[in-house]
Structures are given as structure tokens and as C-alpha cells.
Amino acid sequence: VTLDASGNFRSGSISIGKGTELKEISCNYTWDSLGFLYGQITEYLGFKPHRHEGKVTGLAAYGDPQKCLPLMQKMIQVRDGKIVSLMGEGYYKPFFYEQSEKLKVALKSFSREDIAAGLQKHFEDVVTQYIQYYVEETGVGNLALAGGVFANVKLNQRIRAIPGVKDIYVFPHMGDGGLSVGGCLLSLAARGIRPSPWQQVYLGNESNDADVRAVFEKYKDQIAVETLNQEEVAKRAVELLQKNTVIGLFQGRMEYGPRALGNRSIIYHANDKTVNDWLNKRMHRTEFMPFAPFTTMELAPRCFVGWQPSHVTTRFMTECYDCTDEMKQNSPAVVHVDGTARPQIIAREDNPLYYDIVDGWHKETGGLCLINTSFNEHEHPIVCTIEDAVTSLLGDNVDCVLVNGKYFVKRIAISV
Secondary structure (H helix, E strand, O other), X not given: OEEEEEEOOEEEEEEEEEOOEEEXXXXXXXXXXXXXXXXXXHHHOOOOOOOOHHHHHHHHOOOOHHHHHHHHOOOEEEEOOEEEEOHHHOOOOOOOOOOOHHHHHHHOXXXXXXXXXXXXXXXXXXXXXXXXXXXXXXXXXXXXXXXXXXXXXXXXXXXXXXXXXXXXXXXXXXXXXXXXXXXXXXXXXXXXXXXXOOOOOEOOOOOOHHHHHHHHHHOOOOEEEEEOOHHHHHHHHHHHHHOOXXXXXXXXXXXXXXXXXXXXXXXXXXXXXXXXXXXXHHOOOOOOOOOEEEEEOXXXXXXXXXXXXXXXXXXXXXXXXXXXXXXXXXXHHHOXXXXXXXXXXXXXXXXXXXXXXXXXXXXXXXXXXXXXXXXXXXXXXXXXXXXXXXXXXXXXXXXXXXXXXXXXXXEOXXXX
């Protein structure tokens, strides 16, 4: 299943995959775009469409979906296995910007929270109805999902719950950035080659030891650097977290896709319910957005209702789960107001240092998880190079940085 704003005059498709063959059985066109629907409301609410839709998803948890739902239903519906826009009603336009005057007037009757909630509910309803139609028609229950629409983790949780769905896979770089890999896969398929599953997406740039030392030398008057024994790094991280230290993790190759997954991450403990307010403000982010947890495969069943080791989406942080009562009590900082979280669940072979930190945290404190958020200030790119990481440290986004599982770096003026 693909769903997005637009591409090649389309906004979605349904195909059957078998071996290296992919046969399209249905498609939707640009003027019936759910991506544009979500983007229009994102823009109306004062956010940037094609960028801040995730903020609307977070905001939706604070509203009553029923209040605005009838209006949203006048914009797009599912009819006979097709997503169909109701442009004749005068509310929907297939663009990110310039909402219709009729829609703007109608939306004035609702709060921002209720608008977001109504949009999210209708969005989920339309996509699940659409997918369920083809699951029932084809009898196929294993779903591969791609396109920007599937960046919506609450939607993905609903999709897994559709009757007849056996499992879902969301491509880790579900937006336009995934097209490059899609082209490679298409080329492989043309040669009859079926790729092996991805276990991790650490495919980006890395800073080797020479790069790291050169940057340390450049900023030697502003930073203090300590070289650590690799066996001590995780232990030091746990000690720092117990002192309420905000840690930047910079190691290896950066993540491919929209999620920080431990190589360019900021981590903190999940005990402090006020962290969403003060840490978001520190990074100039919107304070209602929840932070995401990461934990080990061994601990995950205690944290997330219905999670199974086969749920590969959680390796890449692309699906929501309801949190268990134990999780809500143990780690309140990562549980959203609706009782859900968007976890990253890791095996040690995925990322040994990252695993050892959260595992060590659990053994030392009983904490079930830690916070993982992307290593960047709001509206700035995620840090790519070691110089980016040091600059972010100097900008007070974090208290210290653990570099390549070897170096502990802090500002000279900071006592950690």
C-alpha cells in the first residue's frame, strides 16, 4: 500500500507482491489525496505542511474527535474501494495551501485540539476502511506500507488492528527520501533478485577518529574531552542519567530516514513528567509533543500492550502502542495523554552501546525505558558530523556528548 500527497499524478496505490513481482490492482489520483487533506489542516492550524503533520497528530490527543468529525467527513470518503474527495461540497482542495473559504469559516467553530482530533480520527477511518476493503477482497494479510501518510504512527496502530491483517511493515524512510532505495529494489527485482530484510538503517555519514580529534582540537578552548574505556561508557551514561544529565549520543553512521535511532539521539530518563515542557523548550520545540521511549526486546512485553518480537516496525519507531499500567507508572515521561507511546525496541546486535545503556539503566534503577529524541534543535537538521554535535553541545541543547563509544565531551563551563 502506498499513500502520500502526490507523485506521478497519484496519491496512492494497492499492489500484490509475490517473489520479485509486483502487480498493481488499484490506485488513487492526486485530487483525492489524504496527504493534501492532512496538510491543509496542518497549515490552517499554523504549522508547516509537508513538515509538521506529526505535531497535529500529537495535538489530536488533547481534543474531542467527535466534534469536528462530521465536517471532516464532508471532505474525503471511501467508496467502492476508492478514496474519493468530495470537492463538490466546497471544503476540500487538493493542495497544501489556500484552504477554501467555506472550510475556514466552518473551522472557526472549533478549537485547535478538536480540529486536530477530528482530522486524525477521520484520517484513520478512511485509511483503515480503504485497506480493509482490499484485505477482504484479496485475502492477503501481510501489509507493506510506504508513503508519507504512513509516517503517522497512530494510523499504523489502527492498521495493525484491522481484521484479517497478520502483520505490517512500514518502510523506515516512508517519505520521498525512500525513493532512492525503491529504485534500487526495482532494479534488483528486474534481475530476479529478492533482497534480504533490513535489521538496521545506519547507512549515513560517520566521523572517524581523525575527524573527531580534529574537531576536538578546533574547540579545545570550549570543550573538555575525556577518553573512556569502552566497557565503562554505558556505566558512565547510567551514572549521568541518574544525575538528571541530558546526553547526546553520537556514534557510527547516522540513521537513514526521519527517526533518530540511537546514533544521533538525545537520551534522558523517563521519570520526570515535566520533561516534555522543559526539554522541549530548551530545544525550542512544541511542548505538547511527546517524547518517544526506547527499550530492550526483553523488557518490551512489560511496556506495550500486544507487542510481539515479530513486530519489525518497532525497530524503526514507526508504530504506536497502548502502554501497560506498569509502563505508565514506571516511565510517565514517555506516555502520551492518550496512554500511548511510539517505541523503539532493540536487540543488542542492533546497537550494542545503546542497548547496554538502557539495559544498565534498568538493572541499576528498575526503569523500563529511556527517552530517545533526535539530536537537533527545532527546525535544524539532525546532527550529521562530529562538528554538528559539538556545535549543538555548545548551543546548550545537551549537557554532554558520548562520542563513538569512546569519548565523553562537555562544555568547559559545565560541571557534570
